[in-house]
Amino acid sequence: MVLRLRIAVEGIVQGVGFRPFIFRLAAHHGIVGWVMNSGAGVVMEAEGDAGALAAFRSAIVSDAPPLAVIARIAIEEIAPQGDGSFVIGESGEGAGTVRVAPDGDVCPDCLRELFDPSDRRYRYPFINCTNCGPRYSLVTAVPYDRSNTTMARFPLCDACRSEYEDPMDRRFHAQPVACPDCGPTLRLVDASGAGLPGDPVDQTVELLTEGKIVAIKGLGGYHLAVDAANDAAVAELRRRKHRDEKPFAVMARDMEAVARFALVDSVEARLLTGPEHPIVLLRKRPSTILSGRVAPANGYIGTMLPYTPLHHLLLEERFAALVMTSGNLSDEPISYRDDEAVERLSAIADAFLVHDREIRTRIDDSVIRVFRGSPLFLRRSRGYVPREVRLPVEIPPVLAVGAELKGALCLTRGDRAFPSQHIGDLKNDTTLTSLAATAEHLQALLEIRPQLVAHDLHPDYLSTGYAEGIAGLPRVAVQHHHAHLASCMADNGLDGSVIGVIFDGTGLGTDGTVWGGEFLVGGYDGFRRAAHFRQVPLPGGDAAVREPYRMALAYLHDAFGADFFEQPVPWLTEVGDEDRSLFLRMLERRINSPLTSSCGRLFDAVAAMVGLRRTVSYEGQAAIELEGQAEESATGRAYPFAVLSRQGAIEVDYRLMIRALMEDLAVQVSLPEMARAFHNTVAASVVDVCRKVRSETGLDRIVLSGGVFQNRLLCEESCRLLEAEGFRVFTHRLVPPNDGGVALGQAVIAGVAHRVPRSDKGE
Structure with a gap:
């Protein structure tokens, strides 16, 4: 029985050898018809007997080229036409939603040629084909043709052109194709x-x-x-x-x-x-x-x-x-x-x-660690951008510009989000210029015209200033930890309401204080702060981030009052009388010491107390080294803590833990055991609070987000304990838990707030 199918494929299917792949696949299965690029991806008509068509359809997904990413396939049966062959067409109509492939590594075929003395590309450092090589970093515009890449200045020699025009060659329409005779040097x-x-x-x-x-x-x-x-x-x-x-x-x-x-x-x-x-x-x-x-x-x-x-x-x-x-x-x-x-x-x-091959778009290396057998992004960049994240809701086009640290932005179209590459910490004009250039380039490349712009609630972030400078677009300020919650939800395709456990270093709260140890209840359309860590002063403001010993003093003062300098922390004896008086005044009178509930600063404080790290030279150093010490111990013990109700919210009080930690220091308990017991304590407090929130709300879905959850030990122990209590726990998969994933959450929150409601008639 002869059938004919019209098959439309969306995703990263142009510039990755998809049409010649379909051409060869059709020849293998005895299929006739045609294939061409469309504005939405690749479209084809395939005709053959039912068995051959079934195998052909299956192989489109299972055997797709290495750099291809199939987002959606639409298939409809149409009338057979009796074509005599299968051909490749140039282009057709479409909706203008083509995706550009990320940059890829060198494929095995090119690698063999690179080290083959008989090959004309022997030791040529720019060898590539449709299965590998640069893509996103050299694209200047769409459609993805050589003329719209930085390879446009290198005309093809006769040998390369022959490969480029041959559908049976793996370099058919490989836009960066080159050789020593015609390519970069x-x-x-x-x-x-x-x-x-x-x-x-x-x-x-x-x-x-x-x-x-x-x-x-x-x-x-x-x-x-x-x-x-x-x-x-x-x-x-x-x-x-x-x-x-x-x-x-x-x-x-x-x-x-x-x-x-x-x-x-x-x-x-x-x-x-x-x-x-x-x-x-x-x-x-x-x-x-x-x-x-x-x-x-x-x-x-x-x-x-x-x-x-x-x-x-x-x-x-x-x-x-x-x-x-x-x-x-x-x-x-x-x-x-x-x-x-x-x-x-x-x-x-x-x-x-x-x-002399120009880089159009700068893009740093991606960084991943494995968590519970799955990849966890610490930095999402080369190799993954501009791949999309599918959203559980459709929203209007949004540009979200992220926060300050781990800068990255996000664009949306319908039910797709496109997070950008890692841009860097937005602390100077150079990085801000890079953010603006990335936003402009991605909008052109993805053909997205934002209808609104989302940014962090903090008024002093450079990203906020950039958003405020975009004329003609409504702006939506999104609370930092709400964005983290929404980011993890979108990352996992969740809708509705969840419990968000959001632990990080810094984020401006709706009450004007510095948040960071938060338990939120809500979803894309709003949230409430159900619980948080007990607030302590942040002595010296930003100086406390660079000097964890300041946070140690704040927590010791909170636990012991004015006598905190008598505790058995070895370096306390090195603090002179003048500095003791200064810090005591700062803490008691809150001089240049805003309140914070930050989990990141709690990690800093404990790292300093146990003598591990009094100052840091890079972000997160104290917590990273504390985790490293904790991994050297298998102790299951935890310190005491209190979970209290204050003014309609739950407060996690770690003063009992600090006092117990001082007792361990006094008897010289090993550093790894104290570090592991601290991790166990934080994980146990997560479970205790989530149980209380579940009893109030009935919610059993939990998302874990924020930079602290890059800590494998804390994240694994929290997940294990929560799952043992019957919670469904979701962690990040496609974007980082740190601020590199914040723009995704900002975009969805802003987009949901500005959705145009449909009438019952669908108008």
């Missing part, structure tokens, strides 16, 4: 920009072997690279970059090389070797040949595999791993333009490995 230059002699790759390897620092241009920006096994080179990179302790990421040649310095499970291996090639946090081996300065005082090491041909050439034979850290100055986005990179990084890098 490499150069090695010194810190002044002057060219250096010799083969650029070989000379770069020599410099790295000698312990030099080289800035290397990648897919979405520059990395600063050194030999990760050279302790002096890593130390010099830290000195020049003014990065005292924050861990560096490393790149290793293959999984065999990774296994020499890190422990890798099957999920982590799958992430490392997938087409996205993110940085994955791996547990360090007890002994390693890598420098201890790569990730000091940290049990994990951020690891990635080579994802460009150039990386493979550099790592071919000499290095156990290379440090590959973002090429930027402190608090600035990654450098991606050649002149800018040489200017900004010349005081750090000894040389620059550059090329």
